[in-house]
Amino acid sequence: MLAALLLDANRLVTIGHLTDVLWDATPPAAARAALHNQVRRLRDALGGAGRERVRTGPGGYLIRVEPGELDVMRMRAMLASARAAVRDGAWDRASATAAGAVLLWRGEPLAGLDSEVLARRVPELTEIYRQAVEIRMEAEVNLGRHAEVIGELRGVVADQPFRENSCALLMLALYRCGSQGEAIAVYQAARRILIDELGCEPGPALRRMYEQILRGDPSLAALESAAAAGGPVPVVPRGLPGAIMAALATELADAAGRLDVLDAENPASGMRAAFSWSCRGLSAAAARLFGLLGFHPGPDISAAAAASLAGLPGPARAALSELTQAGLIAQHVPGRFAMHDLVRLYAAEQSEANGAASLRHGQHALGLYRSGRDQQGEAAALNAIGWCHALLTQYEQADTLGYVHHHLGEYASAEACYRSAIALFRDLGIVYSTADTLSHLGDTYRETGDIEAARNTWQQSLTILRDLDHVGAADVQAKLTGQPVIDGRGT
Secondary structure, eight states, X not given: OHHHHHHTTTXXXXXXXXXXXXXXXXXXXXXXXXXXXXXXXXXXXXXXXXXXXXXXXXXXXXEOXXXXXXXXXXXXXXXXXXXXXXXXXXXXXXXXXXXXXXXXXXXSTTTTOOOHHHHTTHHHHHHHHHHHHHHHHHHHHHTTOHHHHHHHHHHHHHHOTTOHHHHHHHHHHHHHTTOHHHHHHHHHHHHHHIIIIISOOXXXXXXXXXXXXXXXXXXXXXXXXXXXXXXXXXXXXXXXXXXXXXXXXXXXXXXXXXXXXXXXXXXXGSHHHHHHHHHTTOOHHHHHHHHHHTTOOSSEEEHXXXXXXXXXXXXXXXXXXXXXXXXXXXXXXXXXXXXXXXXXHHHHHHHHHTHHHHHHHHHHHXXXXXXXXXXXXXXXXXXXXXXXXXHTTOGGGOTTOXXXXXXXXXXXXXXXXXXXXXXXXXXXTOHHHHHHHHHHHHHHXXXXXXXXXXXXHHHHHHHHHHXXXXXXXXXXXXXXXXXXXXXXXXX
């Protein structure tokens, strides 16, 4: 009953339709009376506002829902905004808004409800999610981040081989990564499936992409990506006066300002509201880890590293699982978790707001680990305490972290902290943390002018990261080759 009303919120749902939903083709003899009893029980379950919420109308009932209260309504609104951004060529806004819609997805809709009538609505709801995913990936490709979405595009094309737009995006992403032959192979596989399964040739858009790739059409060349330029390139709507565009671009370039701008039009359905709803129901451990992940400097994180960050004695799998189910992080490769840039900004805001509470939690955990002579737990708690002091801008108290001394220009202390951390991580067998700390120790050497020591240390880090097949190897390689690298701790 509730699902049927909510799927058509703020609209009258007829008694006949509700009867079909509840009993399919076999309603009881007194179906109308039974339906009235269902409505009464629903109103009672909703408490004092039940009668105001569930209203009787001519020939049916409707449920009143305010803007921002229902995920499916918010997803539709955000999808419409993302489409408008695509039409304006505002790819940054399109990516962020579509990503916000994707975060609202909770898996198979209407799961556990035994109704043939409601089951017919599932494809419609699933399509909202799929379109949001597709728009986000299209925006990422147009922002020059084609390499980052190839894996996700492969998954979509494999699961939904008839979605020709996703297939064309995968071909374009591969082509821009220099894999023309693989892009052509994707087209040929898609064409075979369409002919074998549906008896038709690919549509005009997919055929056009294939022909452009065949002839190496210059129009397919990627624009300089934001990552290659050293940071995000703000994209603003076209058609605004120059002064307003300049001011908006400046505001978008500021980290917190990006969320402010995207929330300005309608805070109730904006990015912070979407993230806030996704955070509801998180356990204390998952919520705390979410906030700390906002300040994690790497592109992704392992379960062991997340546990170290949060001051947990073992891998933070339960908390990571909660965050994944809430759509706040994604396990993009087995055992490694990543977070969208805008989610990271929101997490950082929440972490700053709750830094004092997190510090108390870390200090309590440290006492427990020390009393239990748990060396790994003690190391993890010390690390978490250092993060919390940094969040509170109490850098002088965060002496357990070399990056804080580096931040203060106290390079000798930073080197000592890094060396101690490396020795501890090696003793505990935490390989990634060893490599990560070596990379930052190299940064400290660079700042002191000891380039030879910096290069030797970076090389040690690079060797470990390559053995792990970790994406962070590219950043360390860039340091060795003298390319600019944005580093959240060492610089």
